[in-house]
Amino acid sequence: MVVRFKDRNVTGELIAFVKKGISSFYCIADVEYFIGEYWNSYLKSTNIEGGYFEFLKRFKVDYYSLHDEYQTIIGSSDDFDLLGNIPKIYIDFDRKYFASYFQEQELELRVAEGWKGEYTKIGNLIPNEFKYWNPYTSEWI
Amino acid sequence: MLKDTKMRFFTTIVSFILMTNTLFGSDTILSYPVKSVNQLRKATIILPYKTEGDICKNKLVQFEGNLGQQLVDHFDPILHNNSASWEIDNHFCTSVTLLFSKVLFSSQRDLNEQLTFLHIPNPKEDLSNIELAVPPPGDCPLLEALAKDLADPDIGPALNAYLDELLTEGSVRVKAWKKINDGGINDFISTPGYIKTLEKVAKYHDEATAGTTGNVKYYRVQTQHPDSKILKVETNGNLTFNKPNVSLNLSTTTREHADYYAAQKIAQGNTVEIIEFEVPKAFDIQMKKTAVPQHKASQNLLNPDGTAPKIVDPLQPGDPFELPGFWNQLVQQSYIPGSAKIVN
Incomplete structure (x- = not known):
């Protein structure tokens, strides 16, 4: 997937960091793919934790692509570009934990059964080595 | 007889x-x-x-x-x-x-x-x-599909209750159900918002048939987060659209959803502003007529080019929509200049 951050639809397509076991990746997908109530409908099996982690790989974006693209906007004064292209979603399939910092819809209230959803900043949940936006910092991350 | x-x-x-x-x-x-x-x-x-x-x-x-x-x-x-x-x-x-x-x-x-x-x-x-008596295959696709809905153990009782409620109100909104069915998202029926979405689509049909004149109020809740500031109210009541290419989430017709969402955001520690502005009712009718459920919206047969407004959060109060960039720009072109104000 080719990533272009400048003037991206940051409120229609969300950047998410997802992890399961020792595997993790970034993906970019329409908002509805992060509504946990719907995850079952994309799967043939009832194993959400394994199945949806694999399903999201179709939206996978390479870390280096994100890093290189972010460096092209890091001098911008456009908050939509700078902050809109920071991950808004964090999904831990082992802990059944879903975090959202999306301002437009309450995705954290629509998690899959047995999951915990939370509205919180995402940046600190992601390991430093995967923070593609470094060295940019903001109180909103 | x-x-x-x-x-x-x-x-x-x-x-x-x-x-x-x-x-x-x-x-x-x-x-x-x-x-x-x-x-x-x-x-x-x-x-x-x-x-x-x-x-x-x-x-x-x-x-x-x-x-x-x-x-x-x-x-x-x-x-x-x-x-x-x-x-x-x-x-x-x-x-x-x-x-x-x-x-x-x-x-x-x-x-x-x-x-x-x-x-x-x-x-x-x-x-x-x-x-439901199942009609001969191929003869009656609408009824076949309705039969399938009612046969679903997860939805049968709820759909019966929905029909029951509509009968009590005096009308059966078959067209609302048909619109959802025409979208081709067969498993939407198993999602929690199915019945509410049916009710909302039926309501939008009613709104459309009630007349096309006048204006309708739209609302947008914005938090203090910088990338929430998609709209800005100017002192003359006009709107500045800071990002016309992004999806625009709006509450329509009444303040019900805007008030609910603002309260939720405040409870999470945010500060909020509720922006009110007006659009022609003809615009509102067209927007709602074009809208599809958010669930699998990109695969919906009524959304071939991916620009359809999305009916979101069906279980929340009021009538919230997610408008893709195309409709964001139509709002910009269609809203009533001078009608915008902050109302919280």
Whole structure:
């Protein structure tokens, strides 16, 4: 997937960091793919934790692509570009934990059964080595 | 039975042929003692249900409700087709299967076929015990799909309750259900917001038929987060669209959703502003007419180019939508200049 951050639809397509076991990746997908109530409908099996982690790989974006693209906007004064292209979603399939910092819809209230959803900043949940936006910092991350 | 119905103004007799294994399967004959199709507005709605009870077992059974305007709109063109209707004893007659399937079975015109007239006087009570009779495959896709909905153990009781509620209100909003069905997202029925979405689509149809003049108020809740500031209210009441290419989440028609969402955001520690502005009602009608459920919106057959507004958060109060960039720009072009203000 080719990533272009400048003037991206940051409120229609969300950047998410997802992890399961020792595997993790970034993906970019329409908002509805992060509504946990719907995850079952994309799967043939009832194993959400394994199945949806694999399903999201179709939206996978390479870390280096994100890093290189972010460096092209890091001098911008456009908050939509700078902050809109920071991950808004964090999904831990082992802990059944879903975090959202999306301002437009309450995705954290629509998690899959047995999951915990939370509205919180995402940046600190992601390991430093995967923070593609470094060295940019903001109180909103 | 036909004589009885003559005494009932604006009502319809519904008669059902016994379920047989004829070439064309069973059919339902709808007749009413009126000459104007407009009187169908108060006609009886019929669906080919059968019950598991002793009396009605293995027979199609009628129940009654009132036709809504949308159903009239659906039937009207078919009823005006001479090949699809006929007159007997001053009764205008047509085939229910025909109405739904738009396929003419000429042999079904013979009213000498065996008819049975079973009547459920109180559909509200009897709905809980009914089972949809499955029509012959391919003959009646709309009813087949409805049968499938009702057969789903996760949705059957809820959908029956929905029909029950609509019957109580006096109309069956078949067109709302049809729109959802036409989207081709078959498993939407299993999601928590299915029934609420049906209700909302029906409501939007009602709003559209109520008239196209005047303005409608839209609301947007923005937090202090910089990338929430998609709109800005200027001192002259105009709006500045800071990012016309991004998706724009709006609450429509009333403040109900905006107030709810603002309260939620405040409870999370945010500060919020509620922006109110007006759009022409014709715009509002078109937006809602084009909208599809958010669930699998990109795969919805009514959203081929991916620009359709999305009906979001159906279980929340009010009427929130997510408008893709295309519609964000249409809002910019269509809103009433000078109407914008911050109302919290």
